[in-house]
Amino acid sequence: YGVTEQGLRRDLEGVLARRERLVVAARDGEAVGFAWFLEQGTFARGGYLRLIALRPGCQGLRLGSLLLDDVERQVAACARAMFLLVSDFNVDAQRFYERRGYEHAGTLPAFVRPDIDELVYWKRLR
Secondary structure (H helix, E strand, O other): OOOOHHHHHHHHHOOOOOOOEEEEEEEOOEEEEEEEEEEEEEOOOEEEEEEEEEOOOOOOOOHHHHHHHHHHHHHHOOOOEEEEEEEOOOHHHHHHHHHOOOEEEEEEEEEEEOOEEEEEEEEEOO
16 A cells, blocks of 8 residues: 555554544553554444554464454444454455454445455444
């Protein structure tokens, strides 16, 4: 997607100003991952996970699950469902979300880039 460290830093610095949320995972006092989300607004009924990311080498430590647990808990306090997009080529992420109870609800062809489809996933939280 052409995301640079500088571009991501700029986006994350504006999270609070845009009334979005950020949860950070730390290991031995060092940030190793984050989840960026909106508590509500999607279809007027749900939260939206914008991005979840872990530092390379930190996969398989349950950190992604712990981040998503926290996001879902916060969203469930004010919304009934959680939504997210997964790129069609990201099969590992699709499996991760499906194991967590998310269902594939549809496809947005060429939504971000002309050569990539985005898959819509959702989960009822309450």
